[in-house]
Amino acid sequence: MSSTLSIKRFFSRFGAVVLMCTSFTIAFIKPVAAQTLNKQQQAGMAALKKTTLNSDLSYELVESLTTEVGPRMMGTPGDAKSIVWAVDKMKSLGFDKVWTEEVTSTQWFRGEAKARITSPYPHNIVAIALGGSVGTGEQGITAQVAQFDSLADLKAAKPGSLKGKIAFVSYKMSRHIAGKGYGAAVGTRVNGASIAAEKGAVALIMRSVGTDSNRVAHTGVMRYKEGVNKIPAAAISNPDADLLLNQLKRGKPVSFQLTLTASIEAEQVIKSANVIGEITGSESPEEIVAIGAHLDSWDVGTGALDDGIGVAMVMAAAHHISKLDNRPKRTIRVILYAAEEVGLLGAKQYMIDHKDEVKNHVMGAEWDFGVGKIYEMTPRVGPKGLKAVDDLAKYLAPLGVKSSGKNNGRASSDMGLLTDAGMPSMRLSADGSHYFDYHHTENDTLDKVSPEDLKQNTAVYTLFAYFAAQASVDFRK
Amino acid sequence: MSSTLSIKRFFSRFGAVVLMCTSFTIAFIKPVAAQTLNKQQQAGMAALKKTTLNSDLSYELVESLTTEVGPRMMGTPGDAKSIVWAVDKMKSLGFDKVWTEEVTSTQWFRGEAKARITSPYPHNIVAIALGGSVGTGEQGITAQVAQFDSLADLKAAKPGSLKGKIAFVSYKMSRHIAGKGYGAAVGTRVNGASIAAEKGAVALIMRSVGTDSNRVAHTGVMRYKEGVNKIPAAAISNPDADLLLNQLKRGKPVSFQLTLTASIEAEQVIKSANVIGEITGSESPEEIVAIGAHLDSWDVGTGALDDGIGVAMVMAAAHHISKLDNRPKRTIRVILYAAEEVGLLGAKQYMIDHKDEVKNHVMGAEWDFGVGKIYEMTPRVGPKGLKAVDDLAKYLAPLGVKSSGKNNGRASSDMGLLTDAGMPSMRLSADGSHYFDYHHTENDTLDKVSPEDLKQNTAVYTLFAYFAAQASVDFRK
Numbered sequence: 038m039s040s041t042l043s044i045k046r047f048f049s050r051f052g053a054v055v056l057m058c059t060s061f062t063i064a065f066i067k068p069v070a071a072q073t074l075n076k077q078q079q080a081g082m083a084a085l086k087k088t089t090l091n092s093d094l095s096y097e098l099v100e101s102l103t104t105e106v107g108p109r110m111m112g113t114p115g116d117a118k119s120i121v122w123a124v125d126k127m128k129s130l131g132f133d134k135v136w137t138e139e140v141t142s143t144q145w146f147r148g149e150a151k152a153r154i155t156s157p158y159p160h161n162i163v164a165i166a167l168g169g170s171v172g173t174g175e176q177g178i179t180a181q182v183a184q185f186d187s188l189a190d191l192k193a194a195k196p197g198s199l200k201g202k203i204a205f206v207s208y209k210m211s212r213h214i215a216g217k218g219y220g221a222a223v224g225t226r227v228n229g230a231s232i233a234a235e236k237g238a239v240a241l242i243m244r245s246v247g248t249d250s251n252r253v254a255h256t257g258v259m260r261y262k263e264g265v266n267k268i269p270a271a272a273i274s275n276p277d278a279d280l281l282l283n284q285l286k287r288g289k290p291v292s293f294q295l296t297l298t299a300s301i302e303a304e305q306v307i308k309s310a311n312v313i314g315e316i317t318g319s320e321s322p323e324e325i326v327a328i329g330a331h332l333d334s335w336d337v338g339t340g341a342l343d344d345g346i347g348v349a350m351v352m353a354a355a356h357h358i359s360k361l362d363n364r365p366k367r368t369i370r371v372i373l374y375a376a377e378e379v380g381l382l383g384a385k386q387y388m389i390d391h392k393d394e395v396k397n398h399v400m401g402a403e404w405d406f407g408v409g410k411i412y413e414m415t416p417r418v419g420p421k422g423l424k425a426v427d428d429l430a431k432y433l434a435p436l437g438v439k440s441s442g443k444n445n446g447r448a449s450s451d452m453g454l455l456t457d458a459g460m461p462s463m464r465l466s467a468d469g470s471h472y473f474d475y476h477h478t479e480n481d482t483l484d485k486v487s488p489e490d491l492k493q494n495t496a497v498y499t500l501f502a503y504f505a506a507q508a509s510v511d512f513r514k
Numbered sequence: 515m516s517s518t519l520s521i522k523r524f525f526s527r528f529g530a531v532v533l534m535c536t537s538f539t540i541a542f543i544k545p546v547a548a549q550t551l552n553k554q555q556q557a558g559m560a561a562l563k564k565t566t567l568n569s570d571l572s573y574e575l576v577e578s579l580t581t582e583v584g585p586r587m588m589g590t591p592g593d594a595k596s597i598v599w600a601v602d603k604m605k606s607l608g609f610d611k612v613w614t615e616e617v618t619s620t621q622w623f624r625g626e627a628k629a630r631i632t633s634p635y636p637h638n639i640v641a642i643a644l645g646g647s648v649g650t651g652e653q654g655i656t657a658q659v660a661q662f663d664s665l666a667d668l669k670a671a672k673p674g675s676l677k678g679k680i681a682f683v684s685y686k687m688s689r690h691i692a693g694k695g696y697g698a699a700v701g702t703r704v705n706g707a708s709i710a711a712e713k714g715a716v717a718l719i720m721r722s723v724g725t726d727s728n729r730v731a732h733t734g735v736m737r738y739k740e741g742v743n744k745i746p747a748a749a750i751s752n753p754d755a756d757l758l759l760n761q762l763k764r765g766k767p768v769s770f771q772l773t774l775t776a777s778i779e780a781e782q783v784i785k786s787a788n789v790i791g792e793i794t795g796s797e798s799p800e801e802i803v804a805i806g807a808h809l810d811s812w813d814v815g816t817g818a819l820d821d822g823i824g825v826a827m828v829m830a831a832a833h834h835i836s837k838l839d840n841r842p843k844r845t846i847r848v849i850l851y852a853a854e855e856v857g858l859l860g861a862k863q864y865m866i867d868h869k870d871e872v873k874n875h876v877m878g879a880e881w882d883f884g885v886g887k888i889y890e891m892t893p894r895v896g897p898k899g900l901k902a903v904d905d906l907a908k909y910l911a912p913l914g915v916k917s918s919g920k921n922n923g924r925a926s927s928d929m930g931l932l933t934d935a936g937m938p939s940m941r942l943s944a945d946g947s948h949y950f951d952y953h954h955t956e957n958d959t960l961d962k963v964s965p966e967d968l969k970q971n972t973a974v975y976t977l978f979a980y981f982a983a984q985a986s987v988d989f990r991k
Binding site for chain 2 (some may be wrong): 100103104105106107158159160163250251252253275276279280283284287338339479480482483484485
């Protein structure tokens, strides 16, 4: 208890700025009495818990999105359909305000991917273009494979040593509840092509960033370094990467043919939109509790997990809150971001469009990771907000959510930009052990969604949003 | 004890014919002393157990087959390569005799499959032609979908009621350790097209016969009924079947486009071969203990499970036995059947080629199911063989193999034809809980093979074959 008190004294002396930049571990104290919410608001929490745990609304929403819209990569017909879908749904769900904000980009076409080991033992290989890759031309590229265990090994290759070769990074992502294997694997996808090109490679192939054993390759965004030759980049499936390694270990040269008909149309501007809906606050409508997800998906699955369930649960959360007798004090803003997959374009646009309003975002959380139940909460709030967070934890504990004991919870993906700009945030961590089995593949489909888990997810987001909109505390302070 | 004895008296009175046609349950007795093998032979069993559990040979063989040959559907270049591979491997493994026996058939080309829901909500669908299906023509077939929960429901449809429609059977296979869900699901694949055609349908689509949740469709052989219009038939993946059902349940007509460029070239004769190798018996070389698997696979994966591991373990078993100081009394014959997948063609040819020799097959077992450890043994032997089987069970029990207590063990797939012709047989049941996740798909690849399980599998087959080749009993009697 004493150590906790001394930490609290420390924060009250050095203030919120220090707190929000640190990853210091904090042992939350049990509050003597719950004072963040009044009796009526506590009754609201109880009612919302009951409603959300017994409602199929969020499942119905993700079923509708994946069945009636499907894949929705920026610039595709599905993207346009999803915007109409989201606006219509928000209106029918009783949101007080619904609007869109334009997001633009240049066009990229995936085209087709064909890959094949041509010698010593010919095999067809399952491959997919990385998002943003240039194509190979119709005739493809055939070259000898130079294999690297990791991106670090590729970086260490001598300049010119890959001249005329296809670089192959075989690093395998590991499984983890919080997706911790992703960080170590994704660098190759984002930066590998330019690093390989600097060594003279004519193309990059990589083992998919994924934890599955399916012959399905994982796409995802990549970037070219300015001034470096743009070479085609593709991911191959895990079993195909194993096969390629087994051929390579025989010591003979392995020849690989890659054909990507992808193309970048730099002059062609495509449009999408952030879709925003609000439940207007009754006392401080200018203060915003933001809950978000991204509406776009990759073009290969139906984006059920990434990020259909997020879209569904934040829409359902706002709807359930809107059905109470009274609006909460603060405004609840549901932000469905455009074009997250292709580089957080919707989030970046939001930061421009709402530059002057960022300070009014009093709390926010985004869902963009996980496939199971939420097991942990990590705030990022000012010292005065910590007590309220402890109080919230009491409501979420019966749902299986534990406090991480840290106060460094950056919001997920898009909304991380708001955290970085000073918005108090909550990271609600869901079980992601199997998330990367499906991530950015054809297999991201509705059957992977557990209706029971989704009820818990929705309950947590709903209680969080309502609590933040009613709390008698300023989380920023 | 007494009930067991009375069963034994029953069998000695009514003989082997009755026994081998019944599925009567038998409680095996514990033999007072193991007399089936002599001391030297018991030492042989001990040596083989030690060798097989410490050898990587069978894994190396399946790694070699899948890496250097890959898919090997009858009539494809991979099929021809696999025959050369098997002959070479058997020779290098020290088999006493190695030869091939020609198997012929007509040519079928898979071509490409494209499928799409065109309305009310357009979606691309993952589909694959069933083996033997006719094509749709390049322009494809577009028609309204008529859905049935099961093959029985399709059969119950009124004649003419499906005129101009695509029949869709959505029956979902269940998971079971012994693959018991397969029987209930596979009828649609084999016979569904002609049943649908009799009702007027223009094509059949079906939910894949598989237990996975991947967007990968399962192929497998189908047959047309004589005199009925041949319509194209395809399987769609489990998630795609779910999506189609979700569109149908909205009550609007669902339109589906199917394009299969498959074709049957009835006049084009293709050749394959059964590959046979022997370890020649030292005392009764004319008596054959047969261990088998099929060498062919479908053209989509690398046939690691179906039936690469079977090929590997029976080859390894014979090799390990050949390395003992003395040859067993009887001949051990390894039969690698051709063209199992397209209709047991190699097995049927074997029955013709070896018609006069069937009576000399004193015991046999085939591996063509499972992906895990062998957990159960079920013989099908004459009454005198039962005691020897009890003795064998003592050797296999420490490896985790239990007696099923039945005496109706038909050998798997190809070799079932020999069982039906009177060959005493052993069914060695492996865990197949996850077998149908990969069966007949691109995902049947080496990474699904557990090196540890394969050691146990190989140990069991090796001990079984050696025991049968040495046993001082005639299993037929």
